Amino acid sequence: MASSSVWVGNRGTVKDFQGINAGKDADDIRKAIKGIGTDEQTLINIIPQRSNAQRQLICKEYKTAYKSDLIDDLRSDLSGNFRHLMVSLMRHPALFDAKLLRNALEGSGTDEPTLIEILASRNNCQKKEILLAYQTAFGRILGDDISSDTSGDFKKCLLLLKEGTRDENPNVDENLAKSDAQALYQAGEGKWGTDEHKFIHTLCLKSISQLRRTFEEYRKMCNKDIEESIKGEMSGTLEHALLAVVKCVKNTPAFFAERLWKSMKGAGTDEATLTRIMVSRSEIDLQDIKAEYKKLYGTSLNQSINSDTSGDYRTTLLKICGGD
Numbered sequence: 001m002a003s004s005s006v007w008v009g010n011r012g013t014v015k016d017f018q019g020i021n022a023g024k025d026a027d028d029i030r031k032a033i034k035g036i037g038t039d040e041q042t043l044i045n046i047i048p049q050r051s052n053a054q055r056q057l058i059c060k061e062y063k064t065a066y067k068s069d070l071i072d073d074l075r076s077d078l079s080g081n082f083r084h085l086m087v088s089l090m091r092h093p094a095l096f097d098a099k100l101l102r103n104a105l106e107g108s109g110t111d112e113p114t115l116i117e118i119l120a121s122r123n124n125c126q127k128k129e130i131l132l133a134y135q136t137a138f139g140r141i142l143g144d145d146i147s148s149d150t151s152g153d154f155k156k157c158l159l160l161l162k163e164g165t166r167d168e169n170p171n172v173d174e175n176l177a178k179s180d181a182q183a184l185y186q187a188g189e190g191k192w193g194t195d196e197h198k199f200i201h202t203l204c205l206k207s208i209s210q211l212r213r214t215f216e217e218y219r220k221m222c223n224k225d226i227e228e229s230i231k232g233e234m235s236g237t238l239e240h241a242l243l244a245v246v247k248c249v250k251n252t253p254a255f256f257a258e259r260l261w262k263s264m265k266g267a268g269t270d271e272a273t274l275t276r277i278m279v280s281r282s283e284i285d286l287q288d289i290k291a292e293y294k295k296l297y298g299t300s301l302n303q304s305i306n307s308d309t310s311g312d313y314r315t316t317l318l319k320i321c322g323g324d
Helices: 022-033 040-049 052-066 070-077 080-090 093-105 112-121 124-138 142-149 152-162 174-187 196-205 208-222 226-233 236-264 271-281 286-297 301-308 311-321
Strands: none
Touching: 022 040, 022 052, 022 070, 040 080, 040 311, 052 070, 052 080, 070 080, 080 271, 080 311, 093 112, 093 124, 093 142, 093 271, 112 152, 112 236, 112 271, 124 142, 124 152, 142 152, 152 196, 152 236, 174 196, 174 208, 174 226, 196 208, 196 236, 208 226, 208 236, 226 236, 236 271, 236 286, 236 301, 271 286, 271 311, 286 301, 286 311, 301 311
16 A cells, blocks of 8 residues: 555644554454444544554554455445545545545545645645556546546546645746746736636646746736636636645635635535545644635634534544644
8 A cells, every 4th residue: 555654744633543452443343333333432542543544554454354345344334424534534645545535536526626626736756646546446546436426627626636736946047937927817818718727737837836936927917816817717626726735825724724624615515525634634734724724714724523423423524633
């Protein structure tokens, strides 16, 4: 299986559990799910409190000891949002994303928001692992599935993003920032019609640091943010994709804070989005997402989860979230 290191940042809320005994954890989980009834509290005390790398060790120990797949056993023993959350936590991050992408593409209709969220926010190394996990798990090529399920400029944008070929040079070329800002202006605001290809190519391939500088130059030149121009010049799924890319370039934790807020505000909760983000960012930048959430919405992520979810699902999410 792919490495865990590219999926671990230094601003996560979930860390390696000190003094882990994977064999004992496997035994305790087995006891909790076998027999009559389920000891949910034991699962909550173990699974969200271990890092993903440690969960993979627990899966191995479980398989060796019980000749059974832990994820399969959790799936058959648990139900609802709690089951979905626990199973998601147990998957390797690359396979977790690969499965999300496959679900977004297969069947009737396409889940564009999930495609956009994953492909706009993952870095080059993570995307390389996702491509491999997708092919290994499903015997299919992600690019082929995107091609057959999407169309037009939106398809071009996703195909470019999924390659994981964004420039990673941290140095900024001031002259290039000015000329790129000028080119983006001329591709949109400065002409009749829009050259979507110029936007796609620049936003999907230029380095994060270079784009941040380009956006500053663009604002000086046009007296408006790049997002405003994208909203005015584009529509539909391409607009949503490019806005997500810009938000991730500017401030990835703020992008996820907004997604979390939208998943819980108003009537009903979008548990799929809530679970996906809490699991996928728990070891990368969830601390920063929590800070952005509080800054943007004046309430803590903990408080929102507490008031918007219930039961074992809520308890597990709060464990992942950590304190205020």
